[in-house]
Amino acid sequence: MILPRRLLLIGTATMLATPAGATKSDVATAIAALTKGAPIRPGRVRLDLPLLVENGNAVAMTIDVPDPLPAGERVLSLHVFAEGNPLPGIVNAYFGPRAGLPRLSTRIRLATSQTVIAIAACADGTFWSDSVDLLVTLAACVEDS
Amino acid sequence: MPRPLINIPRKVKRGSSFDIRILLAHPMESGQRRDDFGKAIPRDIIRSVHCTYAGEEIIRVDLFPAIAANPFLVFSARAFESGPIVFTWTDDQGVASFDTVDLVVE
Amino acid sequence: MQDDDTQNPAFLWVLQAESLWTTRAGTANKSCADCHGAPAALKGIAAHYPAWNSAAAAPITLAQRINLCRTTHQGAPDFPPESDPLLALTTIVGLHSRGQPLDIDETGPLKPFIQAGQTLFNTRQGQLNLSCANCHEDRAGHRLGGALIPEGHANGYPQYRLEWQKLGSFPRRLRACMLGVRAEPLPPNAPDATNIELYLATRARGLKVETPAVRP
Numbered sequence: 001m002i003l004p005r006r007l008l009l010i011g012t013a014t015m016l017a018t019p020a021g022a023t024k025s026d027v028a029t030a031i032a033a034l035t036k037g038a039p040i041r042p043g044r045v046r047l048d049l050p051l052l053v054e055n056g057n058a059v060a061m062t063i064d065v066p067d068p069l070p071a072g073e074r075v076l077s078l079h080v081f082a083e084g085n086p087l088p089g090i091v092n093a094y095f096g097p098r099a100g101l102p103r104l105s106t107r108i109r110l111a112t113s114q115t116v117i118a119i120a121a122c123a124d125g126t127f128w129s130d131s132v133d134l135l136v137t138l139a140a141c142v143e144d145s
Numbered sequence: 146m147p148r149p150l151i152n153i154p155r156k157v158k159r160g161s162s163f164d165i166r167i168l169l170a171h172p173m174e175s176g177q178r179r180d181d182f183g184k185a186i187p188r189d190i191i192r193s194v195h196c197t198y199a200g201e202e203i204i205r206v207d208l209f210p211a212i213a214a215n216p217f218l219v220f221s222a223r224a225f226e227s228g229p230i231v232f233t234w235t236d237d238q239g240v241a242s243f244d245t246v247d248l249v250v251e
Numbered sequence: 252m253q254d255d256d257t258q259n260p261a262f263l264w265v266l267q268a269e270s271l272w273t274t275r276a277g278t279a280n281k282s283c284a285d286c287h288g289a290p291a292a293l294k295g296i297a298a299h300y301p302a303w304n305s306a307a308a309a310p311i312t313l314a315q316r317i318n319l320c321r322t323t324h325q326g327a328p329d330f331p332p333e334s335d336p337l338l339a340l341t342t343i344v345g346l347h348s349r350g351q352p353l354d355i356d357e358t359g360p361l362k363p364f365i366q367a368g369q370t371l372f373n374t375r376q377g378q379l380n381l382s383c384a385n386c387h388e389d390r391a392g393h394r395l396g397g398a399l400i401p402e403g404h405a406n407g408y409p410q411y412r413l414e415w416q417k418l419g420s421f422p423r424r425l426r427a428c429m430l431g432v433r434a435e436p437l438p439p440n441a442p443d444a445t446n447i448e449l450y451l452a453t454r455a456r457g458l459k460v461e462t463p464a465v466r467p
Contacts, residue, residue: 054397054398055413055467057213057214057413057414057416058213058252058413059213060252062219082211086175086177086210087209089207089209089211090209090211091206091207091209091211091212093204093205093207093220094206095203095204096197096201096202096203097201098197098198098199098201098203098222098225099204099220099221099222100162100163100203100220100221100222100223101221102221103219103220103221104204104206104218104219104220105217105218105220106212106218106219107212107213107216107217108211108212108213109175109210109211109213137396138396138397147263147267148266149263150257150262150266152257166257166258168257168260168262168263170267172416172417173416213413213416214416214417215416215417217258217260
């Protein structure tokens with residue numbers, strides 16, 4: 001079968017652009033399930049990820065709340081979501097009475113260049129967010145491809 | 146399950162915050178990969194890590210397949226008295242494993 | 252990750268090796284510790300591997316040396332190549348040579364094997380018709396896609412590769428390179444692989460052992 005060249009181009013571009021996996025709306029749904037519709041404000045929480053990732057298999061990530069909170073306020077939980085991974089969730093952390101600073105560091109997998117979103121849930125019912133747009137380049141000599 | 150590597154300070158001052166580092170041995174098979182014959186490799190991950198200090202919770206972490214193999218977590222706790230720090234982690238089969246280190250507070 | 256042992260996932264294998272070290276095995280019912288004492292007693296030896304083995308009349312790798320201990324002194328079966336116990340024991344011995352400069356005796360019986368390794372290193376092979384040297388000497392420091400081409404110094408094995416998501420040996424890395432140039436990968440324990448490892452160790456003379464290294 002001979003496809004018109006333009007159609008072939010569109011087809012290829014679509015295949016490249018949408019690997020099977022989470023979409024922006026999946027992440028929005030997951031965030032809505034967390035906030036139950038409450039507004040999310042930018043600020044308080046900080047998401048630390050490299051902007052250029054050379055290996056998506058293990059990317060160092062820290063989520064924290066760098067500035068002191070108002071008196072009596074505390075962070076209940078931190079959540080991270082990925083728009084370009086097969087699944088929207090990356091990690092959730094819930095802090096108990098013996099927690100110190102509201103902070104979590106770990107190493108994550110990133111399937112492709114994408115936006116990663118962090119949400120902090122505070123005890124007063126407010127939600128705060130930060131996000132990082134990052135580029136993931138692919139390793140050249142990989143064993144399994 | 147193989148033992149984890151746990152790192153806490155030898156001694157901490159009462160009232161101060163200190164870091165806890167844990168490195169767990171686990172392949173964190175994402176369920177997204179296929180073997181050489183095109184068959185899907187079933188998902189096998191650690192789903193949650195729970196950490197308590199003298200019986201009360203420090204943190205509970207839900208892990209997804211987006212956590213890298215051999216999960217590494219760093220978090221913070223506040224020292225109040227000497228006591229055991231207990232780590233429990235649960236995998237996809239529902240099997241829970243645990244390890245304990247003792248914290249000395251001065 | 253490599254500079255901080257608490258962040259280096261390879262130390263999960265070191266932890267495993269600490270218990271393997273004192274586990275008695277085989278018909279002789281002996282452990283590594285029964286002959287060698289603590290792993291620290293083998294300080295520095297990994298810097299001299301691959302080393303000459305007179306029984307085999309050939310160089311052997313550290314992993315092969317450990318399996319020789321298994322079969323001759325413990326009366327136990329070989330650990331399979333690339334198995335976790337073998338990687339773990341190789342790593343704990345390597346760790347106790349960390350910081351020691353690589354030092355292979357190039358004058359003795361190893362000489363022809365080093366030359367054989369050097370020849371292999373410079374021989375084009377595979378459908379892409381590339382030698383090791385074409386990438387790791389001529390193009391070292393340049394990029395292949397997004398990845399930096401290293402100089403090909405094998406001073407950190409066994410090493411944790413993010414790509415593998417686990418610990419692995421030099422022969423495994425070599426097989427990946429050979430697949431990359433579309434050559435027939437060498438089977439486990441191939442003498443050619445040991446010769447290349449040996450040549451690389453002489454080529455990296457003076458570089459310090461970094462076992463267990465972390466690489467992308």
